[in-house]
Amino acid sequence: MDMIHPPPVDASALRARMRDLNDDYAAALDDLDFAGWAGFFTDDCHYRVVSLENFKEGLPLSTMECHGAGSLRDRIAAIKTTAVFEPRTLRHIVGGVRIVQPADDDIRAQASFAIFESLSDREPHLFMTGRYLDRVVRAGDTLKLQERICVFDNYRVRTSLVFPV
Amino acid sequence: MTTDTLLDIPPPAPATDTIKPVSTWQLRRWPETRDTSIPAWIYSDPSLFAREMEVFYDGPGWSFVGLECEVDLPGAFKRSWIGQRPVIMVHGEDGAINVLENRCAHRGSMLCWENKGVVKDFTCPYHHWNYDLQGNLLGLPFFRGAMGKGGMPRDFQKSEHGLRKLRVATLGGIVWATFSDQAPSLEDYLGEEIHGLVWRATGSGKKKLRLLGYNRQLLPCNWKLYLENSRDPYHATLLHSFFLTFGLLRTDTAFKAVPTIGGRHAIMASTYSAATAGQQNEVTKQLASLKTDFTLEDMEVVKPVDEMGDSSMINFSVLPSVFFQQHGNSLALRHLIPKSVSETELSWTHYGFVNDDEDMNRRRLKQANLMGPAGYVAIDDSEVLAKMQPVAESAPESVQVVTMGGTGHVPQDTMLTETLIRGFYSYYREKMGL
Numbered sequence: 001m002d003m004i005h006p007p008p009v010d011a012s013a014l015r016a017r018m019r020d021l022n023d024d025y026a027a028a029l030d031d032l033d034f035a036g037w038a039g040f041f042t043d044d045c046h047y048r049v050v051s052l053e054n055f056k057e058g059l060p061l062s063t064m065e066c067h068g069a070g071s072l073r074d075r076i077a078a079i080k081t082t083a084v085f086e087p088r089t090l091r092h093i094v095g096g097v098r099i100v101q102p103a104d105d106d107i108r109a110q111a112s113f114a115i116f117e118s119l120s121d122r123e124p125h126l127f128m129t130g131r132y133l134d135r136v137v138r139a140g141d142t143l144k145l146q147e148r149i150c151v152f153d154n155y156r157v158r159t160s161l162v163f164p165v
Numbered sequence: 166m167t168t169d170t171l172l173d174i175p176p177p178a179p180a181t182d183t184i185k186p187v188s189t190w191q192l193r194r195w196p197e198t199r200d201t202s203i204p205a206w207i208y209s210d211p212s213l214f215a216r217e218m219e220v221f222y223d224g225p226g227w228s229f230v231g232l233e234c235e236v237d238l239p240g241a242f243k244r245s246w247i248g249q250r251p252v253i254m255v256h257g258e259d260g261a262i263n264v265l266e267n268r269c270a271h272r273g274s275m276l277c278w279e280n281k282g283v284v285k286d287f288t289c290p291y292h293h294w295n296y297d298l299q300g301n302l303l304g305l306p307f308f309r310g311a312m313g314k315g316g317m318p319r320d321f322q323k324s325e326h327g328l329r330k331l332r333v334a335t336l337g338g339i340v341w342a343t344f345s346d347q348a349p350s351l352e353d354y355l356g357e358e359i360h361g362l363v364w365r366a367t368g369s370g371k372k373k374l375r376l377l378g379y380n381r382q383l384l385p386c387n388w389k390l391y392l393e394n395s396r397d398p399y400h401a402t403l404l405h406s407f408f409l410t411f412g413l414l415r416t417d418t419a420f421k422a423v424p425t426i427g428g429r430h431a432i433m434a435s436t437y438s439a440a441t442a443g444q445q446n447e448v449t450k451q452l453a454s455l456k457t458d459f460t461l462e463d464m465e466v467v468k469p470v471d472e473m474g475d476s477s478m479i480n481f482s483v484l485p486s487v488f489f490q491q492h493g494n495s496l497a498l499r500h501l502i503p504k505s506v507s508e509t510e511l512s513w514t515h516y517g518f519v520n521d522d523e524d525m526n527r528r529r530l531k532q533a534n535l536m537g538p539a540g541y542v543a544i545d546d547s548e549v550l551a552k553m554q555p556v557a558e559s560a561p562e563s564v565q566v567v568t569m570g571g572t573g574h575v576p577q578d579t580m581l582t583e584t585l586i587r588g589f590y591s592y593y594r595e596k597m598g599l
Binding site: 049053054057060063064067068070075077078084156157158160161162 | 280281376377378379380381382383384385404405406407410459461462463466510515526530531533534537538539541544545547548549551552
């Protein structure tokens with residue numbers, strides 16, 4: 001998957017549903033509702049947070065990577081149980097949702113994200129920007145993420161990436 | 166302001182040999198209990214920082230630059246840094262790796278703006294001075310002027326205006342460089358023990374390195390806070406409960422903390438046993454941070470295989486710029502790049518080997534979740550150091566205590582020691598004259 005924007009296809013209903021999914025996904029992360037966050041993914045999901053630098057060069061290293069729902073739960077458990085970090089509030093803004101392939105059995109979508117971070121004793125700052133590159137499947141009436149690759153634009157992460165993107 | 170007041174300003178005093186500017190760091194005094202005290206001003210004094218860059222990064226030591234496999238064909242280059250100074254690592258036409266200061270010899274502008282690429286030569290964007298892959302000045306526009314006007318003086322020698330070329334050495338596929346003519350050979354600078362460990366970490370001459378990717382983070386702290394952290398096994402037994410819980414590093418297994426060359430470098434060697442990894446005993450029960458009820462659904466992230474064949478995980482810190490990481494099967498070089506007295510870039514280059522099989526490749530990538538800006542273990546460090554810096558700045562005369570394990574800096578066979586930090590500051594004070 002390269003970073004050139006493929007032309008959008010006419011799938012306005014699907015596009016509206018992906019906007020809803022992304023808004024709800026952002027709300028779950030803003031609320032630090034990680035069980036809710038994991039609920040957006042399929043059991044066999046692939047979740048990856050990767051720098052634009054690695055992504056463009058095709059390098060396999062991720063900053064955060066989960067294969068399957070169990071691995072998402074491990075990430076959540078580590079955040080809650082063992083990780084030591086400064087309290088913070090995050091605000092996820094997702095926009096520019098596009099459906100680049102509407103095929104029913106293999107929907108491909110993209111969106112841009114911006115994450116603002118407010119540390120315990122600081123004003124908000126822009127923490128990270130990037131793009132979601134998604135493979136989406138229908139699960140009954142809902143859409144689920146089978147793959148979400150979060151490609152962040154930052155050359156460097158500011159201090160730490162504590163929570164999922 | 167009137168002209169009169171301007172004229173009132175006395176002329177500058179004539180320069181003499183006896184008057185030299187004094188920087189604030191030269192007025193500092195290390196606390197009396199020298200071997201076990203660290204004054205907080207070393208983390209916040211900009212004049213001290215400037216001196217450190219001269220002594221440790223411009224001085225007679227060797228710095229990490231990159232991996233040979235990152236520039237594996239003629240003309241391939243990568244940008245890097247030695248301290249605050251930008252450099253270019255480039256594969257020359259003759260096959261040798263050159264390291265050039267990324268600074269045009271003309272007006273000092275940054276020559277190369279791309280992080281990586283392949284070129285035939287380098288052209289400065291500002292006035293188009295052009296250099297070959299060895300840094301020699303090939304040509305410049307309007308050398309003889311135009312229409313009989315302008316141009317360089319007749320005696321201008323291109324051979325005298327090349328890029329600054331650094332001394333380069335490679336070891337195990339890793340590229341090192343120094344600005345100094347006085348630096349000993351890389352082998353002597355590293356010393357026998359570190360030289361052997363670099364060789365071990367890079368496949369002992371039997372394997373070729375393979376780049377897996379980068380993690381970069383900007384830490385809001387002085388570079389020495391990170392360097393100390395990477396020489397401090399004591400904190401790892403307490404802060405990093407993820408390590409403890411899954412037995413990747415624990416106080417009840419054999420461990421060695423070895424300062425080398427008077428504290429210049431530092432080795433931390435631990436043993437790993439899959440058999441005892443999950444067990445608890447009298448020692449582990451004392452640790453409040455051990456989360457006995459915490460398990461993982463995907464245990465491969467904490468189950469390494471013994472790829473070096475010695476049941477050991479050996480991590481070591483090479484002054485001034487690099488930490489060799491072996492955590493499970495996650496191998497990485499952590500490049501320490503000071504940006505200012507209070508900001509440090511930490512760049513992780515993760516690697517494996519060309520002949521890694523699919524299982525090993527998966528293991529390396531999965532276990533990389535422990536490290537980097539989002540690491541199960543490494544988050545703890547970046548968060549703690551970020552909260553240390555403002556406190557250090559708020560009370561520069563305050564003093565830290567490093568007495569765990571005694572007052573000297575000899576090798577010790579326990580994690581419960583600060584011998585490596587004491588060793589570093591012994592070496593540091595000697596080189597800085599503090």
